[in-house]
Amino acid sequence: MAIESNPNGVPYTLKAKDFATDQDVRWCPGCGDYSILKQVQTTLADLGKQPHETVFVSGIGCSSRFPYYMETYGMHSIHGRAPAFASGLKIANPNLSVWVITGDGDGLSIGGNHFIHLLRRNFDLNLLLFNNQIYGLTKGQYSPTSEENKRTPSTPYGSIDHPVNPIALALGSDATFVARSMDRDPKHLKDMLARADAHRGTSFLEIYQNCNIFNDGAFEVFTEKSSKPETALLLESGQPLVFGLENEKGIRLDCFTPVVVDLNKDGFTKDDLWVHDDSDQLKANILARFFDNPAVNPSALPRPFGVFYQTQRPCYEEMLHQQLNAVVENLGEGDLDKMLAGGSTWEIK
Amino acid sequence: MATLTQEKQAVIIKFAGDSGDGMQLTGGLFTDDTAISGSDLATFPDFPAEIRAPIGTLAGVSGFQLHFGSERIYTPGDRFDVLVAMNAAALKSNISNVRKGGTIIINEDGFDSKNLRLAKYDEDKNPLDDNTLEGFEAIKIPVTKLTREAISESTLGTKEKDRCKNMFVLGFLLWRYSRSMDTTTKFLNAKFKNKPEILDANQKALMAGYNLADTMEVSNDRYLVKAAKLAPGKYRSIMGNDALVLGLITASKKLGVPLFYGSYPITPASSILHSLSKYKNFGVRTFQAEDEIAAVSSAIGASYGGSLGITGTSGPGLALKGEAMGLAVMLELPLVVIDVQRGGPSTGLPTKTEQSDLLQALYGRNGECPMPVIASSKPSDCFEVAMEACRIAVQHMTPVVLLSDGFIANGAEPWRFPKASDIPEMKASFAKQDENSEQFMPYQRDEKLARQWAIPGTPGLLHRVGGIEKEDVTGNISYDPANHEHMVKTRERKVEMIADYIPEQKIESGHESGDLLLLGWGSTYGVCEAVTNSLTKLGYSVGHAHLRYLRPFPRNLGELMKRFDKIVIPEINNGQLVKVIRDKYLLPAIPFNKIQGTPIAHEELFDFALNLVDKG
Numbered sequence: 001m002a003i004e005s006n007p008n009g010v011p012y013t014l015k016a017k018d019f020a021t022d023q024d025v026r027w028c029p030g031c032g033d034y035s036i037l038k039q040v041q042t043t044l045a046d047l048g049k050q051p052h053e054t055v056f057v058s059g060i061g062c063s064s065r066f067p068y069y070m071e072t073y074g075m076h077s078i079h080g081r082a083p084a085f086a087s088g089l090k091i092a093n094p095n096l097s098v099w100v101i102t103g104d105g106d107g108l109s110i111g112g113n114h115f116i117h118l119l120r121r122n123f124d125l126n127l128l129l130f131n132n133q134i135y136g137l138t139k140g141q142y143s144p145t146s147e148e149n150k151r152t153p154s155t156p157y158g159s160i161d162h163p164v165n166p167i168a169l170a171l172g173s174d175a176t177f178v179a180r181s182m183d184r185d186p187k188h189l190k191d192m193l194a195r196a197d198a199h200r201g202t203s204f205l206e207i208y209q210n211c212n213i214f215n216d217g218a219f220e221v222f223t224e225k226s227s228k229p230e231t232a233l234l235l236e237s238g239q240p241l242v243f244g245l246e247n248e249k250g251i252r253l254d255c256f257t258p259v260v261v262d263l264n265k266d267g268f269t270k271d272d273l274w275v276h277d278d279s280d281q282l283k284a285n286i287l288a289r290f291f292d293n294p295a296v297n298p299s300a301l302p303r304p305f306g307v308f309y310q311t312q313r314p315c316y317e318e319m320l321h322q323q324l325n326a327v328v329e330n331l332g333e334g335d336l337d338k339m340l341a342g343g344s345t346w347e348i349k
Numbered sequence: 350m351a352t353l354t355q356e357k358q359a360v361i362i363k364f365a366g367d368s369g370d371g372m373q374l375t376g377g378l379f380t381d382d383t384a385i386s387g388s389d390l391a392t393f394p395d396f397p398a399e400i401r402a403p404i405g406t407l408a409g410v411s412g413f414q415l416h417f418g419s420e421r422i423y424t425p426g427d428r429f430d431v432l433v434a435m436n437a438a439a440l441k442s443n444i445s446n447v448r449k450g451g452t453i454i455i456n457e458d459g460f461d462s463k464n465l466r467l468a469k470y471d472e473d474k475n476p477l478d479d480n481t482l483e484g485f486e487a488i489k490i491p492v493t494k495l496t497r498e499a500i501s502e503s504t505l506g507t508k509e510k511d512r513c514k515n516m517f518v519l520g521f522l523l524w525r526y527s528r529s530m531d532t533t534t535k536f537l538n539a540k541f542k543n544k545p546e547i548l549d550a551n552q553k554a555l556m557a558g559y560n561l562a563d564t565m566e567v568s569n570d571r572y573l574v575k576a577a578k579l580a581p582g583k584y585r586s587i588m589g590n591d592a593l594v595l596g597l598i599t600a601s602k603k604l605g606v607p608l609f610y611g612s613y614p615i616t617p618a619s620s621i622l623h624s625l626s627k628y629k630n631f632g633v634r635t636f637q638a639e640d641e642i643a644a645v646s647s648a649i650g651a652s653y654g655g656s657l658g659i660t661g662t663s664g665p666g667l668a669l670k671g672e673a674m675g676l677a678v679m680l681e682l683p684l685v686v687i688d689v690q691r692g693g694p695s696t697g698l699p700t701k702t703e704q705s706d707l708l709q710a711l712y713g714r715n716g717e718c719p720m721p722v723i724a725s726s727k728p729s730d731c732f733e734v735a736m737e738a739c740r741i742a743v744q745h746m747t748p749v750v751l752l753s754d755g756f757i758a759n760g761a762e763p764w765r766f767p768k769a770s771d772i773p774e775m776k777a778s779f780a781k782q783d784e785n786s787e788q789f790m791p792y793q794r795d796e797k798l799a800r801q802w803a804i805p806g807t808p809g810l811l812h813r814v815g816g817i818e819k820e821d822v823t824g825n826i827s828y829d830p831a832n833h834e835h836m837v838k839t840r841e842r843k844v845e846m847i848a849d850y851i852p853e854q855k856i857e858s859g860h861e862s863g864d865l866l867l868l869g870w871g872s873t874y875g876v877c878e879a880v881t882n883s884l885t886k887l888g889y890s891v892g893h894a895h896l897r898y899l900r901p902f903p904r905n906l907g908e909l910m911k912r913f914d915k916i917v918i919p920e921i922n923n924g925q926l927v928k929v930i931r932d933k934y935l936l937p938a939i940p941f942n943k944i945q946g947t948p949i950a951h952e953e954l955f956d957f958a959l960n961l962v963d964k965g
Contacts, residue, residue: 053805055805060816068813070813076814076816077649078676079672081643083643084638085649085653087647088611088636088648088656090654091647096654096805113639324629324634328630328632331630332630334602334628336599336769337768342585344381346583348580348581
């Protein structure tokens, strides 16, 4: 139960709207960010988070306006650097629930360096990357996750950049929690947010988010009812990898090669399928490579959603404070006079 | 031959050798011993940017200059009384700065044909044999050979044995300046506690050098430099970066706010990170970030969370931090940015000193982005300046730039260190929930125009901060034109108002008014003092004022400058403070600049100033 004292000291239960500020939300009408904002506010209420112990830290871009709409503490920092601000904040106060909000440009282009280092250090915080495969705030240039040959104002003849694979990059950075969700599936998104929060360590959640102005329908094939069953693969640990309208398709591992099989035709049963194990890093890396663009390759493997991988590793801030305490225990509380005198001194009378 | 001990008022020694010869250590140990003997002193380490430049080359020469005396010592000195030259390259690059009649102690073994070639001497013209050393007292010693002999029984390899030759030289000098080997022996015992073989070799080499000086006929003159008349008290030797560290920790303790230091290694600031990371039992949290931007950003994040956020760097790093520093100006959070300046632009001269970044510190950010800037003037001054930077940052809720430089960072001097109880407590306060107010106003200001430090985790103070322009008081996003102008002016006024909370500018030495004012900042302190003393002794009315506060300037600075006919601003750059002074006060200040990666020499500034006062 979410308990927060009102000014008269009477506890009450928080609702999603209690996490909303009085500021007008200024995203374009129809933007996927609205759904994400709603699910985050709902999840925080459901989880019983205390607003004053929660901090949203963002960089620059459409997604990074997020903190202004959250009735918590918040910092709208500079482009790409939110992970670094959040790192310092977590060291200063490890008890805070910190949520870093970033986008594909902010987190993977200008802030790519910090992304890697945040994940490997494993601060106990949540990193939500709103991926819309486009630069929105600067009016429509291609982003590091845009598909190849994309025509945008800065690439009138088509982009020649090879896109980054955020899940593979996170796994390559030794992230301890790697997941993907989408703005159009509130239930799944809430579930992923709750699991990200429950994980101790840096939880990386990539959220496919539609930019209806500059890149409308970028993920339609994965999110719309008509195509979703064939293109989206919902991961659940302990369950076989199945998809299709009737769950009639599955993924089999042939050595290390994933193969799509039709359970009705190919003579395989569910027992023959790859059973997802979110503690298996090696297989998570294979899943991360289910990344072909179905628009270019019709036989592309379905795109996975859910928790790819999670593991436990000590958090940076935890170890930092442990080390600090151990030194204090060893040497005793620092004595200013001893410190000022240093090694050798002499006296002039 | 009887040993004759002569008393000297002051001596300048330059230790010079290959960067692998251990000259920094030799110089440092001799300095420690000198400090304990009670002499006043100033040092100037001067080393190449490469960790191991090609052995024997001119580029690889590493030097350590020490000036000590029984009188007040202000600078590392201009011309050497003694040069220790461990090889031909060290001799070649330093001989022009040895005073006439000075002593040159030479390692003869560093002058074989290869050494000569690498030092760009004619191979058939060994400077030890021709007239190069004429007019100097040359003491030639086969240091390498004698060191090997002294430790011939050691099982160490030749390479390791040769590493002991700096101890041989140190022993030689300790005897020559009437010192004992106690301090050095103590150091060696501690350093090589677990390496008895190396300890033994170093001690034997030290002893061999000491004994050689005692028995060697050519040089059995012994010198004594007495203790200087320093103010009574307890002293230690201190280097600039270490003094910064002590000041930051003391400030953190006096403020009662934990210290966070986020930094990325860069010469000559790295040793701040090294030292701070050792003081964990003072609650110091250090974070070696992935880059300069992450370093400053993490410090801002830590400040936001209620720590005293500090970052340290040098010129190129300051450039990278610029955007985040601008954010700190908008967020109005405490932050200290230390810039240990070095030669620029770009990579410039990483190991050489320069007052390179004053204009960058004052103006090098986008937008109207005012920030207090203060500078340390000498190694021991770093202690107070560090505390002052923290005080201003916390009490005025602003980022502060603290400028030091390579000369101050690596230079050493005696320091009469304070008692912790004599240092006043400093006030820091965090915002608390106000039961009477409906909503927290993050940009409400106090009489200093500082907003409150409201940290996450505190109930009732929920608010959002960010880099977009803030509405006055509420802190909400605002694109209102009048509000923007108001906020720009308010942020500027907040910084300018700090002038009401700092001391007035004093005349450091010399006359309170008169013909000439030497107006300095940073590491030109010593040379300004020395030149002022020289000129006043000659009867000229010269005064020296040294600025700790570069933004805002002390309130009385304009009035003070107008008491002098001429103002000279000596700087180790192409003229930066002089631009600011001319701009702000419309006074015809005269620049004196040196941009050679080295401190300004006494004679250079003296001649320049004398010429000006003589012209009248």
